[in-house]
Amino acid sequence: MPTSKTKKTQQASTSRTRSRATSDSTHEERGNGGELHQRAGGDSPPMTTAQGARVEDDQNSLRAGDRGPTLVADHVFREKIFHFDHERIPERVVHARGYGAHGVFECLESLADITRASVFAKAGKKTETFVRFSTVAGNLGSFDLARDVRGFATKFYTDEGNWDLVGNNIPVFFIQDALKFPDLVHAVKEEPDRGFPQAQSAHDTFWDFVGLMPEATHMTLWQMSDRAIPRSFRMMEGFGVHTFRFVNAEGKSSFVKFHWKPVLGMQSVVWNEAVKINGADPDFHRRDLFDAISAGDFPQWELGVQVFDDAFADSFDFDILDATKIVPEEVVPVRVVGTMTLNRVVDSVFAEIEQVAFMTQNVPPGIDFTNDPLLQGRNFSYLDTQLKRLGSTNFSQLPVNAPKCPVAHFQRDGHMQVSTQPGRTAYEPNSFTGADRGPRESGTDGHVPFPAEVDGTMRRIRAESFSDHYSQARQFWISQTDVEKEHIVAAYTFELGKCEIPAIRERVVANLRNVDEALATDVADGLGMPLPAASEPAAPVVETESSPALSLLGNAKETFEGRKLGLLLGEGADAAAVKRLTKAVDKAGGTVEVVAIAVGGAILSDGSTLPAKQAVAGGPSVLYDAVAIIAGSEGGTALADEPPARDFLTDAFAHYKVIGLAGATDALVDAAGLTGKLDDACLPVGTAKDCTAYVSRIAAPRKWDRDLSA
Numbered sequence: 192m193p194t195s196k197t198k199k200t201q202q203a204s205t206s207r208t209r210s211r212a213t214s215d216s217t218h219e220e221r222g223n224g225g226e227l228h229q230r231a232g233g234d235s236p237p238m239t240t241a242q243g244a245r246v247e248d249d250q251n252s253l254r255a256g257d258r259g260p261t262l263v264a265d266h267v268f269r270e271k272i273f274h275f276d277h278e279r280i281p282e283r284v285v286h287a288r289g290y291g292a293h294g295v296f297e298c299l300e301s302l303a304d305i306t307r308a309s310v311f312a313k314a315g316k317k318t319e320t321f322v323r324f325s326t327v328a329g330n331l332g333s334f335d336l337a338r339d340v341r342g343f344a345t346k347f348y349t350d351e352g353n354w355d356l357v358g359n360n361i362p363v364f365f366i367q368d369a370l371k372f373p374d375l376v377h378a379v380k381e382e383p384d385r386g387f388p389q390a391q392s393a394h395d396t397f398w399d400f401v402g403l404m405p406e407a408t409h410m411t412l413w414q415m416s417d418r419a420i421p422r423s424f425r426m427m428e429g430f431g432v433h434t435f436r437f438v439n440a441e442g443k444s445s446f447v448k449f450h451w452k453p454v455l456g457m458q459s460v461v462w463n464e465a466v467k468i469n470g471a472d473p474d475f476h477r478r479d480l481f482d483a484i485s486a487g488d489f490p491q492w493e494l495g496v497q498v499f500d501d502a503f504a505d506s507f508d509f510d511i512l513d514a515t516k517i518v519p520e521e522v523v524p525v526r527v528v529g530t531m532t533l534n535r536v537v538d539s540v541f542a543e544i545e546q547v548a549f550m551t552q553n554v555p556p557g558i559d560f561t562n563d564p565l566l567q568g569r570n571f572s573y574l575d576t577q578l579k580r581l582g583s584t585n586f587s588q589l590p591v592n593a594p595k596c597p598v599a600h601f602q603r604d605g606h607m608q609v610s611t612q613p614g615r616t617a618y619e620p621n622s623f624t625g626a627d628r629g630p631r632e633s634g635t636d637g638h639v640p641f642p643a644e645v646d647g648t649m650r651r652i653r654a655e656s657f658s659d660h661y662s663q664a665r666q667f668w669i670s671q672t673d674v675e676k677e678h679i680v681a682a683y684t685f686e687l688g689k690c691e692i693p694a695i696r697e698r699v700v701a702n703l704r705n706v707d708e709a710l711a712t713d714v715a716d717g718l719g720m721p722l723p724a725a726s727e728p729a730a731p732v733v734e735t736e737s738s739p740a741l742s743l744l745g746n747a748k749e750t751f752e753g754r755k756l757g758l759l760l761g762e763g764a765d766a767a768a769v770k771r772l773t774k775a776v777d778k779a780g781g782t783v784e785v786v787a788i789a790v791g792g793a794i795l796s797d798g799s800t801l802p803a804k805q806a807v808a809g810g811p812s813v814l815y816d817a818v819a820i821i822a823g824s825e826g827g828t829a830l831a832d833e834p835p836a837r838d839f840l841t842d843a844f845a846h847y848k849v850i851g852l853a854g855a856t857d858a859l860v861d862a863a864g865l866t867g868k869l870d871d872a873c874l875p876v877g878t879a880k881d882c883t884a885y886v887s888r889i890a891a892p893r894k895w896d897r898d899l900s901a
């Protein structure tokens with residue numbers, strides 16, 4: 192709020208501006224392109240320089256003469272341009288494109304018997320969080336629906352220090368040893384001699400690396416599945432990936448794997464849809480999160496843990512320190528221990544989403560590391576990268592990074608130190624007293640590293656127990672539904688089809704033969720190449736049971752909650768049908784977005800105009816989970832004459848979506864080439880009964896067995 196003194200100054204300057212505008216109108220008009228700006232008053236705070244000096248004129252730099260050169264004496268100009276020239280910071284080397292929000296974690300039951308982490312101390316305990324979702328390969332300005340792993344990084348501001356759970360939406364990783372991370376990233380990013388492709392794994396260098404590193408095979412199956420093209424951040428799982436430790440107050444350790452399960456259920460789009468969403472709305476995921484939270488539809492995840500002990504870990508065929516492996520949920524069930532609700536969008540994308548610094552080494556007492564070589568390497572890397580990006584060792588003082596518990600240490604000074612560090616001493620031990628004494632270690636409490644025994648000969652080596660690269664890849668494959676398998680085959684075929692070097696394709700398919708013969712054969716057929724000889728696995732492939740938890744479609748939730756219906760209206764659309772449908776979808780927890788030929792909307796049967804959110808040219812059906820088209824009683828031809836309206840229907844059909852139809856839609860159906868092809872997922876929505884049946888159908892899965900043949 193401006194003080195009364197400032198208000199007075201504002202009034203004074205307003206009247207001065209006004210009088211100048213009349214007395215010296217030539218000056219004003221030249222400076223402002225003919226428009227007179229309101230220079231002060233209203234609720235706007237007074238504009239100042241960064242030093243707090245009031246800015247008198249923000250339109251014109253200081254010149255010698257009306258048409259003369261700009262003067263170096265213009266410190267206002269100099270300061271403004273200086274700051275602008277330095278606005279950008281380096282983008283993240285990976286996970287550059289992301290979006291985030293604030294939230295709260297609530298513990299559902301005390302885990303005090305297995306961890307002393309205060310965040311899990313008792314049921315009902317709440318801890319503030321900040322989450323950043325991201326794609327991995329693309330640059331900051333890339334599109335959201337890239338086929339890619341999604342980052343799912345959570346900062347818990349616990350009362351014993353920040354805990355960063357820096358995970359992904361895929362529970363395994365491409366490589367086993369952090370030493371290979373720069374190679375992996377260089378392989379997937381744009382090729383260095385040409386600077387493309389952007390945000391794509393579909394190119395030679397990525398698949399060359401994968402073919403030569405069979406340990407990546409398991410993760411590529413996940414990456415080729417629909418998990419890599421999620422419908423929404425709100426509808427994907429998250430995983431801590433590594434095996435961590437829980438340590439209780441007695442110092443007893445258990446192994447733990449962390450899982451986030453979306454309350455809205457998992458959902459993905461299909462590849463052709465993803466490609467088109469990237470054109471129609473490159474910000475699809477960030478807009479979705481922003482819109483949902485802004486509308487009060489707060490997304491939620493359950494936090495689950497898989498906890499097991501050393502003896503149990505030893506009973507697995509694989510090494511729990513190997514990040515290319517999961518612990519199947521059927522073997523160790525996921526126990527839900529908390530919920531996280533994202534309930535606040537950021538105020539500033541830069542200050543919060545861009546400057547948030549996640550670090551795997553941020554763990555509170557009660558959570559500890561294992562010797563997973565990928566995790567150990569990450570614990571080294573994340574601190575380094577923050578200094579590069581944020582430019583100061585004091586990055587942890589930025590509001591989004593600052594712990595919400597007391598912080599006291601003898602780390603001093605440095606660039607951009609914003610806290611005034613009082614007291615006479617900055618060392619310890621010291622013998623001062625009172626305020627001059629400074630903080631002291633506890634001697635008993637705090638993060639006491641779990642005293643794991645360490646022994647061995649120093650060598651650069653990959654443990655023998657890490658050598659099975661195919662058994663779990665096979666388990667993932669056999670756990671998929673037929674539709675998911677088709678999508679995986681299509682994705683490998685697409686991606687390898689973008690590789691120009693035949694030997695690269697061959698090597699990957701040769702590795703896939705160790706996963707499944709049918710998978711390898713179908714991919715080879717899709718690529719139009721002979722099936723190569725299988726590569727030699729480093730360890731025998733172990734036949735495992737399928738794990739139903741690994742299927743996305745098999746675990747899809749039957750709901751329209753949090754989903755969006757695209758309602759395309761023609762002129763004269765039945766007003767009652769529109770109203771009924773909107774109400775029913777709203778009741779089902781979804782939203783309706785009105786699409787019309789023009790964004791001004793459509794005139795309904797009752798003469799009212801319903802404004803549209805999108806003109807159909809800018810609101811294609813790929814933006815919606817299901818669609819309905821309500822034409823007027825004679826209005827079908829108008830829609831049929833609009834190519835984007837035809838595409839709206841053709842694409843919805845090709846993407847297996849449930850389609851609602853009412854009014855005179857025959858001409859449009861015909862123009863879309865669908866006469867005689869509409870199936871039982873193309874339903875009428877004209878009457879109240881139709882509407883009920885349609886809304887219950889859109890909660891169910893898409894029409895996956897739709898006949899798309901000509």
Ligand code: HDD
Pocket residue numbers: 283284285286289323324325341342343344357358359363364368369370372431432433514547548549565568569572573576577
């Ligand atoms: Fe990483 C960012 C997740 C392996 C080095 N990583 C980053 C982010 C996520 C992950 C979600 C984005 C955080 C944000 O939103 O700011 N990374 C993973 C997972 C991995 C993994 C799940 C394997 C299990 N990462 C990994 C390795 C290394 C790194 C092996 C290096 C040795 N990761 C980084 C980084 C980044 C990063 C370079 C870039 C920006 C940042 O850290 O803050 O340090």
